[in-house]
Protein backbone atom coordinates (compact mmCIF):
# COMPACT_ATOMS: atom_id res chain seq x y z
CA UNK A 109 0.00 0.00 0.00
CA UNK A 110 1.32 3.36 -1.02
CA UNK A 111 -1.44 5.15 0.87
CA UNK A 112 -0.50 6.64 4.20
CA UNK A 113 -2.98 7.65 6.82
CA UNK A 114 -2.24 11.19 7.95
CA UNK A 115 -3.26 10.41 11.48
CA UNK A 116 -0.64 7.65 11.64
CA UNK A 117 2.00 9.85 10.02
CA UNK A 118 1.39 12.72 12.44
CA UNK A 119 1.58 10.35 15.34
CA UNK A 120 4.67 8.41 14.20
CA UNK A 121 6.44 11.36 12.48
CA UNK A 122 8.46 8.87 10.43
CA UNK A 123 7.14 5.97 8.38
CA UNK A 124 9.09 3.50 6.29
CA UNK A 125 7.40 1.98 3.26
CA UNK A 126 8.94 -1.24 2.05
CA UNK A 127 6.64 -2.77 -0.51
CA UNK A 128 6.77 -5.14 -3.45
CA UNK A 129 3.93 -4.43 -5.85
CA UNK A 130 2.78 -6.68 -8.66
CA UNK A 131 1.78 -4.02 -11.13
CA UNK A 132 0.86 -5.20 -14.61
CA UNK A 133 1.69 -2.39 -17.00
CA UNK A 134 2.70 1.24 -17.21
CA UNK A 135 1.31 3.90 -19.55
CA UNK A 136 3.87 6.24 -20.99
CA UNK A 137 3.72 8.64 -23.94
CA UNK A 138 0.70 6.92 -25.44
CA UNK A 139 2.17 3.41 -25.13
CA UNK A 140 1.44 0.68 -22.62
CA UNK A 141 4.43 -1.36 -21.45
CA UNK A 142 4.29 -4.46 -19.28
CA UNK A 143 6.31 -4.84 -16.12
CA UNK A 144 8.75 -7.72 -16.23
CA UNK A 145 9.52 -7.69 -12.51
CA UNK A 146 7.62 -6.64 -9.38
CA UNK A 147 7.93 -2.98 -8.41
CA UNK A 148 10.12 -2.72 -5.31
CA UNK A 149 9.42 0.46 -3.40
CA UNK A 150 11.56 1.71 -0.55
CA UNK A 151 10.43 5.05 0.86
CA UNK A 152 11.07 7.13 3.93
CA UNK A 153 8.20 9.44 4.77
CA UNK A 154 8.69 12.14 7.36
CA UNK A 155 6.24 14.59 8.83
CA UNK A 156 7.79 17.77 10.13
CA UNK A 157 6.16 21.15 10.91
CA UNK A 158 3.19 20.37 8.70
CA UNK A 159 5.26 19.32 5.71
CA UNK A 160 5.65 15.80 4.43
CA UNK A 161 9.01 14.73 3.04
CA UNK A 162 9.23 11.64 0.86
CA UNK A 163 12.52 10.17 -0.23
CA UNK A 164 13.53 6.78 -1.52
CA UNK A 165 13.96 4.39 -4.40
CA UNK A 166 11.94 2.35 -6.88
CA UNK A 167 13.31 -0.74 -8.61
CA UNK A 168 11.70 -2.81 -11.32
CA UNK A 169 12.04 -3.96 -14.93
CA UNK A 170 9.78 -3.10 -17.83
CA UNK A 171 9.51 -4.39 -21.37
CA UNK A 172 9.85 -1.74 -24.07
CA UNK A 173 10.22 -2.32 -27.81
CA UNK A 174 13.53 -1.43 -29.44
CA UNK A 175 13.08 1.90 -31.25
CA UNK A 176 14.76 0.51 -34.37
CA UNK A 177 13.72 -3.15 -34.73
CA UNK A 178 10.72 -3.31 -32.34
CA UNK A 179 12.07 -6.40 -30.54
CA UNK A 180 11.13 -6.39 -26.83
CA UNK A 181 13.89 -5.00 -24.59
CA UNK A 182 14.10 -5.53 -20.83
CA UNK A 183 14.80 -2.20 -19.14
CA UNK A 184 16.23 -2.06 -15.63
CA UNK A 185 14.58 0.72 -13.68
CA UNK A 186 16.39 2.23 -10.70
CA UNK A 187 14.39 5.33 -9.93
CA UNK A 188 14.51 7.89 -7.14
CA UNK A 189 11.62 9.50 -5.37
CA UNK A 190 12.10 12.95 -3.89
CA UNK A 191 9.02 14.96 -2.97
CA UNK A 192 7.87 17.59 -0.49
CA UNK A 193 4.23 18.16 0.38
CA UNK A 194 3.30 21.58 1.72
CA UNK A 195 -0.10 22.11 3.37
CA UNK A 196 -2.45 24.44 1.53
CA UNK A 197 -6.11 24.72 2.43
CA UNK A 198 -7.02 25.98 -1.04
CA UNK A 199 -6.22 22.74 -2.87
CA UNK A 200 -8.29 19.63 -3.18
CA UNK A 201 -6.23 16.53 -2.45
CA UNK A 202 -2.81 17.13 -4.05
CA UNK A 203 -1.55 19.63 -6.63
CA UNK A 204 1.95 20.03 -8.01
CA UNK A 205 3.45 23.47 -7.39
CA UNK A 206 4.06 25.14 -10.74
CA UNK A 207 7.77 25.54 -11.59
CA UNK A 208 8.88 23.58 -8.53
CA UNK A 209 9.55 19.99 -9.52
CA UNK A 210 8.87 17.59 -6.69
CA UNK A 211 6.94 20.09 -4.57
CA UNK A 212 3.24 19.57 -4.00
CA UNK A 213 0.45 21.26 -2.09
CA UNK A 214 -1.80 19.02 -0.08
CA UNK A 215 -5.12 19.53 1.56
CA UNK A 216 -4.36 19.41 5.31
CA UNK A 217 -7.81 17.94 5.98
CA UNK A 218 -7.13 14.99 3.68
CA UNK A 219 -7.30 11.60 5.35
CA UNK A 220 -4.76 9.72 3.23
CA UNK A 221 -1.68 10.63 1.23
CA UNK A 222 -1.34 8.43 -1.85
CA UNK A 223 2.23 8.09 -3.13
CA UNK A 224 1.38 5.99 -6.20
CA UNK A 225 1.87 8.88 -8.64
CA UNK A 226 5.34 9.61 -7.23
CA UNK A 227 6.37 5.98 -7.77
CA UNK A 228 5.00 5.91 -11.34
CA UNK A 229 6.79 9.19 -12.14
CA UNK A 230 10.07 7.82 -10.80
CA UNK A 231 9.75 4.84 -13.14
CA UNK A 232 8.84 6.94 -16.20
CA UNK A 233 11.80 9.26 -15.61
CA UNK A 234 14.09 6.23 -15.91
CA UNK A 235 12.85 5.20 -19.36
CA UNK A 236 15.50 6.40 -21.82
CA UNK A 237 14.57 8.66 -24.75
CA UNK A 238 15.89 6.04 -27.12
CA UNK A 239 15.54 2.36 -26.32
CA UNK A 240 17.80 0.05 -28.31
CA UNK A 241 18.12 -3.76 -28.05
CA UNK A 242 21.87 -3.27 -28.62
CA UNK A 243 23.91 -0.19 -29.49
CA UNK A 244 24.47 -1.30 -33.08
CA UNK A 245 20.93 -2.54 -33.79
CA UNK A 246 20.48 -2.58 -37.56
CA UNK A 247 16.74 -2.02 -37.41
CA UNK A 248 14.22 -3.07 -40.01
CA UNK A 249 14.47 -3.04 -43.79
CA UNK A 250 12.64 0.18 -44.79
CA UNK A 251 11.03 -1.59 -47.76
CA UNK A 252 9.75 -4.93 -46.43
CA UNK A 253 10.19 -4.60 -42.65
CA UNK A 254 12.43 -7.66 -42.20
CA UNK A 255 14.66 -7.60 -39.10
CA UNK A 256 18.17 -6.79 -40.36
CA UNK A 257 19.83 -8.12 -37.17
CA UNK A 258 18.54 -11.58 -38.04
CA UNK A 259 19.16 -11.17 -41.77
CA UNK A 260 22.35 -9.11 -42.06
CA UNK A 261 22.82 -10.08 -45.73
CA UNK A 262 19.27 -9.18 -46.70
CA UNK A 263 18.94 -7.80 -50.22
CA UNK A 264 15.45 -6.49 -50.64
CA UNK A 265 13.46 -7.73 -53.61
CA UNK A 266 10.72 -5.23 -52.90
CA UNK A 267 13.05 -2.43 -53.81
CA UNK A 268 12.64 -2.82 -57.61
CA UNK A 269 10.90 0.43 -58.25
CA UNK A 270 13.54 2.71 -56.75
CA UNK A 271 11.78 5.94 -57.72
CA UNK A 272 9.02 5.22 -55.19
CA UNK A 273 11.37 5.14 -52.23
CA UNK A 274 11.40 8.39 -50.27
CA UNK A 275 15.10 7.79 -49.63
CA UNK A 276 15.77 7.68 -53.35
CA UNK A 277 14.03 11.01 -53.88
CA UNK A 278 16.01 12.59 -51.06
CA UNK A 279 19.25 11.27 -52.49
CA UNK A 280 18.37 12.60 -55.91
CA UNK A 281 17.61 16.07 -54.60
CA UNK A 282 20.83 16.37 -52.63
CA UNK A 283 22.80 15.02 -55.57
CA UNK A 284 21.31 17.49 -58.01
CA UNK A 285 21.75 20.49 -55.79
CA UNK A 286 25.38 19.54 -55.23
CA UNK A 287 25.96 19.46 -58.98
CA UNK A 288 25.02 23.08 -59.47
Ligand SMILES: [Zn+2]
Pocket residue numbers: 174175176177178179240241242245246247
Ligand atom coordinates in the same frame (compact mmCIF):
# COMPACT_ATOMS: atom_id res chain seq x y z
ZN1 LIG B 1 16.78 -3.46 -32.08
Ligand SMILES: [Zn+2]
Pocket residue numbers: 249250251252253254262263264265266
Ligand atom coordinates in the same frame (compact mmCIF):
# COMPACT_ATOMS: atom_id res chain seq x y z
ZN1 LIG C 1 13.65 -5.74 -47.40
